[in-house]
Amino acid sequence: MNPDQIRTLGAKLVIVTAICGGLYVMIADPMRSTAHDAEIKLSSFLSENNGVATTLANLPEILESHDQTLRRAAEYEERSRPARDQSVMFAQVMDIAEQAHVVVESVTPNGESASDKNNRKAEALRPGDTSVKYAISGRGSYGATASFLQQLQNNMGCCIVKNFSITPDYTKTESDGLQFAITIELIGFDASPLAISEISGEGSP
């Protein structure tokens, strides 16, 4: 090849190389960088949202816990039935009296616990809770009366003995016969789901 041919070919080579290099620098390389950035962004996003997957993996456990909560809430509902339903209350009082070997002579609704509305305990109740009082009178031995009291407090939902009195039963022949008068307060708790906004509101303990 003569110098002219070499020069011509060299010029063409340089031009072609420049064009190709320019195209690469102007188009291919930026797109490659963009693709790289997009992949890094995607990787970062997936990494950041890995917690969702963890939560998702723990979801069965959360649902199991939720089921337990609902079961316990149902138990509360069951325990609250004497406070919400007078017939249930009466049946349970009679059952307890029979078990404790006392004779219940009267069960009288004593109205809502209006006298306690201003105290701290009343403030603990939330809308949906139920609080009713009953005056119960009857007869029985000292031990039976104590057992009756114990079962009232322990086996009849949330039952608070507001006051009681026992006096000897002078009308009977048994030496240990007593007359008792008990005022109880039955409270039905509303264990239904509570929105977080309600927690800090009225009725919070």
Place this chain on the structure above:
Amino acid sequence: MRKAQRQVIVEISSTRHEITVFKKGVLLGRRSSRPNARDADPDWAAGLLAFEAELSLWVTELDIEGCQTTVLYTGPDTIASVYDCPAAGGEQRAKHAAKVAMARTTLFPIEQNAHAEISLYKDTTAPEGDHTQVHTLALADTEGTIMALTKTLERAGLRPTFFVPAPGASLAAAIEQLDEITVDTTPRVVLWIGEHSSVITAGESGRVALARLVPVGTETLVEALARPVVSDQRAEPLMDRSTAYDLLFTSGIPVSDGWHHDSPSLDAQEVLPLVQPPVQRLVVELKQSIRFGLRRDVRQLVKLLVSGPGSQIPGLQETIAKEVSLEVVEQISARSATVQSVQGDTSAALALGSRMPAIMSRTRTSERVVSNTRRAIWAGAVMALAAIGTDVIASRSRIVAAQETMQQADAETTYLNSDISQTMQTALAARQGLRHAQVRERTLISGSPQYAAVLRALSAMTPETVSLTEVVFTEEGERATGTIRGWAVADDEVSETVRFREFVSAIRACPLVAETTLGETLRTREEGRQALSFIITLELVDLPAGLEMTWIDATGEPPK
């Protein structure tokens, strides 16, 4: 008919111009002319220029315009020689050595002119104490000759691709024929009689012992026949070149026992002296080659093959064989027979086929290199652009894939977040509701005394000498208070006062009682005995449910 399949061979020498067209080995057409030596231009280039019009006419007649053409020529400066080099050095070194050796024999600089070095044969055997050789054919010609041929053929409408110097073709063809006929240890000699030169090769199986050019060919014989003969003080030729050529190839070499020809005016006694010198030259060259090229012990065993266009001259082969006293072998391959039927150096080209030793014009080589380089640049550019395009497409695909994955992941995450958040909110609300209820229950229950426990404790603390007439407990505010009414009686040992004090002490010691306050106490009589009536006010301790049973069990006393 497709022109690409045609093989066009143009043969150009100072004495003959010929064009031959083949297709797949079949002769399609042939044109030939013999310029009269007397009219011929002594300048080779000028003679070539004069041939141009005739060639153009032939190209048109044979319809071969644009066909690739092999040019078989004999130029004024053409160099062709075979150089031997030890095979141990390799073919490339042998070629380089041949080039260096050839450069010493040429009058023009090799590097600036057309040249080629071709390995013709590599020995597989060697005499004892000697090395195997590589036989390299070196060809060279001036750039001017090649360019003149190129321009002439291009102007005539042909596309010259190979330039084959006729001596080089003869050398290559002779060596190939030697290899073809040397099938055993018997040494063979091939005498290839070309138009302007002949080739003598000798060798044994697997070895070429010698290969040399002899400047005697058929045209030498024609020239001899057309030479002026001095008789009666006049020097006139017996015949012209064309007649001499025809006579040579029809009647052959005159022999003493009978020579048949068409011209009654010719006598063998007149013709023989004309052709005898070149024939004798061939014989002498042949004898000398055998003497110096082959070992003494094998010289008597040598067999001779006469081939090339000169082998078609009747009687020439027999004359030579008789003179050198060698047994003559016949052509063994069909192709060799075909080659023999073609006149001129074209037969050498046909014998070699695609292995023709060709040289290229340096200008054309340079143009070809430039063209190839330009093509390579464009191909490279196209490949680079394709690579860039592929890269762009790949990057674009990556971007799209990443964006789609991102959108999908974003949507899934949003959905999961929403779903999980809702589930979590529900679970949390339920849990909060339950927890709140538990807290409220604890708040309310924890402030309530366990009255059953108090009654049981009171029963346990009350001795036989103390009787309770009324027990009243009531919640007052945050605390539960109780009032116990009763009386204590004296017994035989202890007074009622002591009994009462023991009772009060027992009450005060009771962990269920936070505070004990004595109210009214009166001396009285009960059941006929001295008694002390009393009123005791108690403040109770809040006792968690269930704990009272532990305390009762600890006393070991059954409740009264």
